[in-house]
Amino acid sequence: MDAEFSSVQRRARIHAALGDPARLAIVDTLTLGDASPGEIARALQLPTNLVAHHVNVLDDAGLLERGRSEGDRRRTYLRLRPDVLASLVPPPLRDVSRVVFVCTHNSARSQLAAALWSHRAAGIPAASAGTHPAARVNPRAVAVARRHGLVINATGTAHVADVVTEADLVVAVCDNAHEDLTDGVRPRLHWSVPAPEDTDAAFEAIFADLAARIDRLAPALHPAAAQRAGADHD
Structure with a gap:
């Protein structure tokens, strides 16, 4: 029962992170490919500081992974974790x-x-x-x-x-x-x-x-x- 409740809590945290339209738009942007925060800001026409906030929320919920560019180590690319999205489905x-x-x-x-x-x-x-x-x-x-x-x-x-x-x-x-x-x-x-x-x-x-x-x-x-x-x- 404790494990089931923990699973529900985790799913609720993910749902809460997705409950903002901008954050859901970021997830949509990352569904088919990776992107840097700057690229996301330009694609969604959002201020970079607001994108940074939303990315941190999604990261805290476990929805994203960050990786350094092989070409420019100063650049970070964001990758969606499909397994976390899949966990939103109720347990079998x-x-x-x-x-x-x-x-x-x-x-x-x-x-x-x-x-x-x-x-x-x-x-x-x-x-x-x-x-x-x-x-x-x-x-x-x-x-x-x-x-x-x-x-x-x-x-x-x-x-x-x-x-x-x-x-x-x-x-x-x-x-x-x-x-x-x-x-x-x-x-x-x-x-x-x-x-x-x-x-x-x-x-x-x-x-x-x-x-x-x-x-x-x-x-x-x-x-x-x-x-x-x-x-x-x-």
């Missing part, structure tokens, strides 16, 4: 063996999320379930999946009690499921994806919403050690 969730998407009826949102995950996120399997599962998957969910090259079993609904284990990362993809899962199973993540209206356009919209969320989540998950070992032997 480790040892995830499976992701289970849950909604109320397991007939649309959770089914689409599991199909999308299986298609886009290699290395960690996915499943879906419902708190009050319907007998069949919504035909519009099957259709929108098919339009995007995915396959959903129209009769493959299930109850959370028959699917979820303690080792799963549970993602509630609707508010009702999130609020229902208070006993035994508690979702570690909640996506407030609204129930779609009964139109193709509405189902396309939730498909796009779920796809964008999955693309953000997948890089933040690290598979369990056994899965990593299995992948190494493939």
